[in-house]
Amino acid sequence: MARQDLSTLPRNLNPQQLPTHIAVIMDGNGRWATRQGLPRFVGHRQGAKSLKELLRCCKDWGISTLTAYAFSTENWRRPAEEVHFLMGLFEQLLRHELAEMRQEGVRISFIGDLSDLSPSLQREMHRSMRETAHNQAVRFNVAVNYGGRAELVNACRQLAEHVQQGTLMPSEINAAVFEQQLYTAGSSDPDLLIRTSGEMRLSNYLLWQMAYTELYFTDVLFPDFDRAALHQALLHYQGRERRFGKISREEAALLA
Ligand code: IPE
Ligand code: IPE
Ligand code: MG
Secondary structure (H helix, E strand, C coil), X not given: CCCCCHHHCCCCCCHHHCCCEEEEECCCHHXXXXXXCCCHHHHHHHHHHHHHHHHHHHHHHCCCEEEEEEEECCHHHCCHHHXXXXXXXXXXXXXXXXXHHHHHCEEEEEECCHHHCCHHHXXXXXXXXXXXXXXXXXXXXXXXXECHHHHHHHHHHHHHHHHHHCCCCHHHCCHHHHHCCCCCCCCCCCCEEEECCCCCCCCCCCCCCCCCCEEEECCCCHHHCCHHHHXXXXXXXXCCCCCCCCCCHHHHHHHC
């Protein structure tokens, strides 16, 4: 099974300083299509191709996790036909891409409240998670019916139930215990968030997990987001100094 292919990593990127985990808000599919006089769904289809390419790039360059926002808890407010199209697209993609994901070593997971999705989509989701559970080349998390606030409220409710059952003391609740109740329990926080289409907001994405994530916004619309666009995002990322509350390395050197 092919693992990485660092030969395609642009030379001005430092392979030692790549993010381990990228989160992406795939935005601008609709505008991409509308600008060309095409119906919005064409943009979603094209966005799916960009996502596939992005995942391949992550795998090639040794970026071990990609977490993509596919459908938010707020996206149910869209026209019914668009919601219907998106749900159908997710199901179709899972059916068509599963064999290749298995072959490429992709381990897929879903985050969000899957219980509101159609039984046939849920079946495909569980099947793809089960059949790729042992893969190790790249982790691919897809957020569907995901909302950061719902995730946090849900975590609180579960902790409250443990307390009520007498299996947890309120004083035992800390960040690590809290995190265990999130959809993302056990996985690292994103190092880099990429949002396409020029919008500069989080739209309820990974609110807990992105406490220290580097944020990168680009005007590129998601259907146009390619290797070159990822390269730009990574260059920006490598230009950042992640301080996590400390003083900068330069300042620290002056004090030494
Ligand atoms: C993101 O593209 C895809 C989903 C939310 C599913 P949009 O559909 O939000 O595209 P714009 O923002 O309308 O252009
Ligand atoms: C965020 O994009 C959700 C996804 C990409 C799935 P939206 O296009 O729905 O975000 P808003 O509504 O502009 O904030
Ligand atoms: Mg949008």
